[in-house]
Amino acid sequence: MKIRVYYEDTDVGGIVYYANYLKFCERVRSELFFQKGMSPHNGDEFFVVKHVEAKYIKPAIFGDDLDVTCKLIDRKFASITMYQEVLRDNEVLFTGKFKLAFLKNFKPSRIPEDLINVFL
Template sequence: MNYRFPVRVYYEDTDAAGIVYYANYFRFMERARTEWLRAMGFEQDLLRQEHGIVFVVRSAAADYRAPAKFNDLLWVTGALIENSRTAMTIEQNIYRQEDDKLLCRGEVGIVCVDIDSFRPTPIPAAILEKIKNAE
């Protein structure tokens, strides 16, 4: 595990049964990836403005193991498992803080794209270096 981000489950995250709606796990993962980059010193809006790049999701998978419920405190983790010049695959898991129970195992594929052409472009070396050094 390279990064761990805390999330509290709010009422708006749940369905009528009081459990987290399945799609919201991807929102939690997105927040964790954003905060992971921020913790390494990279703001996504500045990457867009100064370098003309954005990161887009090309694939996302989730294996739901147990439900998260209203008011639970969660950990969302992130770890680089594969990368190329233009893409990364990040393992992202969600655990309940109270008992460290794995609730959701996820894998997200990210591509770095040029903001004007939306064509793949190399991930800045500084970002890859910091992610790899965090392992």
Template sequence: MQVTNHPAPTAGRASFTLPVRVYFEDTDAGGVVYYANYLKFCERARTEWLRTTGLAQNRLAAEQGLLFVVRSVEASYLRPAVLDDMLEVVTTLGKQGRASLDFAQQVRRDGQTLFEARIGIACVDRDAMRPIPIPPAVRAQLASLV
């Protein structure tokens, strides 16, 4: 089994880029990335971006009882990615509401956008699964990035 070393993610103030390799398991019978997997790539990128900012989701859940959950997705599939492509998932934090975050995300190959999405995230109470305000300390940490 060959292991490929991926370049480290890059973080800017308001954006984050996660490199993703396309594996056989990511493709469909036609040999292209299955449409739902673009959303998985985006989820990984948002999670890694939050982790690099010091906001690990498992810690937020355990220590503050909050979760960030997807509330909406608007997606455009522009060009296919295929097996072994090296992709970049670019995540940019947009509008921050009282209990929500909006992200713009793109999946790119060699600078060309293949997929783009607007993802709405809600902050919810882990136990009640109801929206709650983003805590001030978390809000301040996010605000420092934009």
């Protein structure tokens, strides 16, 4: 998914603020649902981030056009692990590994197959 870096995404030096890479990744995961006419939050069923591993490689700056990727790399009963990259002109700027837990009524629950298919 394409993301443009706006002024609001940057610090005083025009560099993307570190936490915004996490927001970019979250936006892409949500967009995968929206593109299939679904919502990432469905009443009492939703994913939450349980664990993040982030690697900041090079900075993105104000005005950059970025590509953010998302790939399912592991699946368990009530969790999935996603690998995401933020790229500028095919150069990797950030990588993240996100473990998402699926909750129903705020308790871990089996992930329905239609939700798994969103990430395939």
